[in-house]
Amino acid sequence: MNELNFEPFFLSFRLAATVTFILFLIALPLGWWLSQTKNRFKPMIEAVVSLPIVLPPSVLGFYILYALSYNSPFGSFMNEYFGIKMVFNFTGLVIASCFYSFPFMVQPLQGGFESLNKNMLEASYIAGKGKIKTLLHVALPNIKPALLTALIITFAHTVGEFGVVLMVGGSIPGETKVASVAIYEYVEVMDYKSAHIYSAIMVALSFLVLLGVYMFNQHQNRRLRVI
């Protein structure tokens, strides 16, 4: 057995942090819009957003791999004009993970916004405040549990993904070999001891993160509860 190498974990967390940050910026306006709109295309958009939950990661991975590769118009365009390669590197992982984890960011935010008292938002409009100010000063601070759930679940889900990452990224040490892929490889070469250690670390970290979320939510719900 080789010396234990923690690089796959750092890579997993770097990937998860990047994806969470990017998705928050995209999902915040989208979740807010979905919660407020009566647009007739809303179910269509919701269905597209939720697709990654249902699709096998291999299907998602296959399409993303194709779309990002030199064989697709988009992939060749990005490569020719910007010199950006998007498969089998970290950039590709980030893009693929963004698709994969998108619903886990959008859904809690949208649900949180939908559960808000509409009168409270209207009170803000009547006070002369626009949609963006209302979103940032009234809506967002009042859905803290949902916000935290969205951030943590997106982060955790990205750390935990395997299929899409393997298909789009492969297993290049230091570039695309994240923790889940590393464990898979240890099992494949029958290095069960390393696989055990890596897996135990994943279980412990995931548990602690989720425990933290639920404790925070219980505390928040108590604080924000209306008498």
Add this chain to the structure above:
Amino acid sequence: MIKIDIDKKLHGSNGEMALQVNLEIKQGDFVALSGQSGSGKTTLLRILAGLEKASGEINVFGTAWLDGKKKLPPQERGIGFVFQDYALFANMTVMQNLLYVQKDETLANHLLELTQLSELKNRYPNTLSGGQQQRVSLCRALMKRPKILLMDEPLSALDPDMRTKLQHDILTLHKEFGTTTIMVSHDPSEIYRLASRVLVLEQGKITQDGTTKEVLLHTRGSQKFTFSGELLEIIKADVIYIAVVAIGQQIVEVVVDSHEVKNFTIGQKVQVSTKAFSPSLS
């Protein structure tokens, strides 16, 4: 002068219904809006606030708020709105709730003093009682020194004692600021105490419009007093009949002649009135 002439289709509990309202309100007036639930009161208020679409015309002191289908957004109307469920910003303290509307600490402190809330200004809404929350909501609505104050059943979630206190506060604030006010209310005593004019809305149309006395006092001619109630039961007792009538929260018995009995059906609305001593049903 506020001119309202609007038209909107509503999908109420009794099927489709047209809300058609045409009226004028004088500056500084306190108008009570009454009527059964589903008659369109809240919708009318929300149209005035710009929260709901309608077609027609709303002109407030020379500014067009609604012109055909073009509506001024709620942000630009300069109104105050008091919701039945208070709708305070849960993430802000009492003071922050007021200052969010308008950064005017002098006015905020003045309003909190008038409503005896000064001591609670650093508390969060969920630590306050319903009555206190509604007072905060009232203060918040006045922070913009609004042209119109709209109140949607502001006191209906409170107990009778708290209602009386809040009615006093509303009156104090109305005298102090002279804000033109429209309040949805079902409580005749509340309307009598606060409003100078009453509008009764039925099925989307205004059916009564007058001073509080004209609309609320039901005595006619030589009648000394009249109560509206619902006929619950008619009991035969020897040669006479006793009608049991619910008047508000009270249940009363009234003697009815045997030849009058057939004119009544259980569940109908009746008037209980008295001339000199003998109560009669009509």
